[in-house]
Every structure is written in C-alpha cells, then in structure tokens.
Amino acid sequence: MNILIIGQCSLHWGRMEFGNIGNYYIIEPFFRQLHNTFEHAEIKTTMQLSERFQRAEQVKSLPLNLYYDWRDNELQLSDIEVELSEEYKRTGILIETTEYIEQVKWADLVIDFSGDIWGDNANFLGKDRFNVGLNKVLTAQNMGKKTAMLAGSPGPFGNEVTKRLAKKIYKSFDIVTNREPISTDLLNAEGFDCSKTHTLPCPAFLFEAAQKNSVEDTVKVVRNFGGKKEKPVVGFIICGWNFEKGPFDKWPRNDEEYDNFVESVEFICGQLGARVCLMSHSNGFDIPPLPFKLKHGRDYPIAKQLQSILLKRGIAKDIVCIDELFEPWETKALIGTFDMLVTGRVHAAVAAFAQSIPTVVIDYGHEPKAHKLKGFAKIVGALQYVAQPSD
Missing domain, CATH: 3.40.50 (Rossmann fold)
Known part of the structure; x- marks a missing residue:
C-alpha cells in the first residue's frame, strides 16, 4: 500500500x-x-x-x-x-x-x-x-x-x-x-x-501525554507558589486570535486590549479562591541557517504581558506564569495536572477534555473566525462552555 x-x-x-x-x-x-x-x-x-x-x-x-x-x-x-x-x-x-x-x-x-x-x-x-x-x-x-x-x-x-x-x-x-x-x-x-x-x-x-512525573518540579512550583497554601489551579491560555482586534500576530498590544482577560483572572482568584497559572501553548524555533533551537512562540509574550498587567493592578495576587519550554507531550501532561482550564487554543482544550479536566473555551475574537472551537466543544458535549472574548 x-x-x-x-x-x-x-x-x-x-x-x-x-x-x-x-x-x-x-x-x-x-x-x-x-x-x-x-x-x-x-x-x-x-x-x-x-x-x-x-x-x-x-x-x-x-x-x-x-x-x-x-x-x-x-x-x-x-x-x-x-x-x-x-x-x-x-x-x-x-x-x-x-x-x-x-x-x-x-x-x-x-x-x-x-x-x-x-x-x-x-x-x-x-x-x-x-x-x-x-x-x-x-x-x-x-x-x-x-x-x-x-x-x-x-x-x-x-x-x-x-x-x-x-x-x-x-x-x-x-x-x-x-x-x-x-x-x-x-x-x-x-x-x-x-x-x-x-x-x-x-x-x-x-495523543499520548508524558508521565506526569516529567513535569513534577513545575507542578510543585505552581501548587506551592511563593510558599502559599495549596489551592485549586486554573490554567489560563490565550493567543492572538482571542483578542477582539486583529491581526492575530499584532504586537505590541495596548494593555487595554487585555481588559476582559484581566477581569476574568481577577474573578477566578478573588471570587473562586483559585490560583491561576498562565502559560503558552505554542513554541518557536530558530530557522536555518541558524542551528535549530526550540524557543518560546507567539503565545508566551502575550502571557507575560497579561501577567505584568495583573501584577500592576495588584488585585489578583495568586498568579504564576510558566516560563519553561515544554515539548508537546510534556505540555499535555502539565495540562492534566490542572483542576480547570480556560483556553483560547482549541488543542489545549483537547488535551484537557481527553484528561477529564473541566474546560472553558475562548472563541476567536476577530476575522477570520474559526468554527472549529465550537465544533470541538460540541463533540464532547461542552458547547455551553464556549465564551466570546467580548463577554
């Protein structure tokens, strides 16, 4: 064949x-x-x-x-x-x-x-x-x-x-x-x-995740951030498609463009009493003729800017951002340790769905829209947990 x-x-x-x-x-x-x-x-x-x-x-x-x-x-x-x-x-x-x-x-x-x-x-x-x-x-x-x-x-x-x-x-x-x-x-x-x-x-x-012990050190840091009492951890992933204004690779962005994400994180920390773990679901790499080297992708600076805004506001104090680079199988293992996930990356949602992690999906906020986010949620019976970035 x-x-x-x-x-x-x-x-x-x-x-x-x-x-x-x-x-x-x-x-x-x-x-x-x-x-x-x-x-x-x-x-x-x-x-x-x-x-x-x-x-x-x-x-x-x-x-x-x-x-x-x-x-x-x-x-x-x-x-x-x-x-x-x-x-x-x-x-x-x-x-x-x-x-x-x-x-x-x-x-x-x-x-x-x-x-x-x-x-x-x-x-x-x-x-x-x-x-x-x-x-x-x-x-x-x-x-x-x-x-x-x-x-x-x-x-x-x-x-x-x-x-x-x-x-x-x-x-x-x-x-x-x-x-x-x-x-x-x-x-x-x-x-x-x-x-x-x-x-x-x-x-x-x-897709098969790595063993959870492969990300054990990172999980310990997240669970015991700053020596504080362990709390439920909510993973939080956004990308350029989730903003109300495009293009998806717009950079830099004004702090005001993050307002709804900021308020959501503050609600999760303040009203729900959870810890929020900001992370990236994309990597990058040096292209030839430079030697290959894995590095952070487009999601990472977005997560860092969101972290910076939250720290400046000082309302949500229990937030941590993952700065390490992970391979796909390690990333899925890490997602499997969360108590809940909020994500604008559809395959991060898949990683969570496949490991029975409760998940809210953030839809795309600007054109070209992608019906796949609602479609993926529908196939696992979670369509009611797809949120618009503007809401």
Missing part, C-alpha cells in the same frame, strides 16, 4: 512539529493510526517533517515545491497538471509529467490533510493557495486514484467559482472525515454532497 499525504498543512519545515503545539498533537496519532490500519504501508508526504519524526513514524517527506512554493505562477503550474491528468483520463496516455504527477502515479491512496484551512483561510498562507490545493486533488482524482480528506474542518467558501470546484472535488473524495460536526453542518448548508462524510473526533484526542 502506497500512501501520499498532501494538503494545506504542507508548510515550511518545523511548522507542524515545533510551532503550534496542537499541530503536533494531531500529526503523531494521525500517522500512527494510518500504520495501524495499513500495516505495511509506505507513506510519503509534502509536509516538511524532521528526520527524527520521519524515522520514528515511518514516513518520508517530499520537497515542498511539489505542492506549493510561493512562486508567482503556482496556479498556472497546477492548472497544467490538471490538463495533463484530464488528457490521461480521456486517453490513458500521459503526454508529459511533473514531479508531483510521478508521486501520484506511485500512490494507491492520496490523502488531503488540511485541518481548518481547506477553504478561504488557505489564501492567508499564499496567493491562490486554496485553488492550487484543489487542483492537486483533482489531478489525483483524474488519474483514477483513491482520494480521502481526513481530520478536517472545511470552510468557509466565499468565492462562488472556487466553491463550485470545491463541491466537485469534495463529492469525488472516496471518504471524508471531519473532526467536528459544525463543519459538516456548514457544508450541508452550502450544498456540498456529504454522503461520504463522517464526523469523527480529531486524532489529537489520541
């Missing part, structure tokens, strides 16, 4: 493994479940993965430019591949080939892995990117390959021409799994043929 995995998660090296921790929660069990299902499969992907991951999870990364490479003529190049595949579909003859088509020829199954960027949101990553991705799948379908789209949260679709193409390709998938029900509801409302669609939880629910 030869499996080719493409999709909008084909990003620059390191993004899926060492950036947003939730990405890693997804990809590790995703590949493991494929190997469990197709025991002797050979798997190749246009996702850019480390040598360690490729060895451990038995997968080979192909060059990123087979899928998308930010060239001025990306759409035209993918249009040529569609034309070649259509000629092959009509005549059985491939009059010309490309590196991507050669990999499609090799594959028995082509999987589109795009998460929540199978739709308009893909174009935030690059010009015409969603159309290019559609062309890549259409090429495989024209060549008679089995195709699947797995673990997605498709939509939205604003462009009518692109939507018609998306509907054609979606209908032709042999199987689709959406990782939450709201995506499927939206697709039905948009007129997509969902007869081959299954709503199943995200693979991230299967």
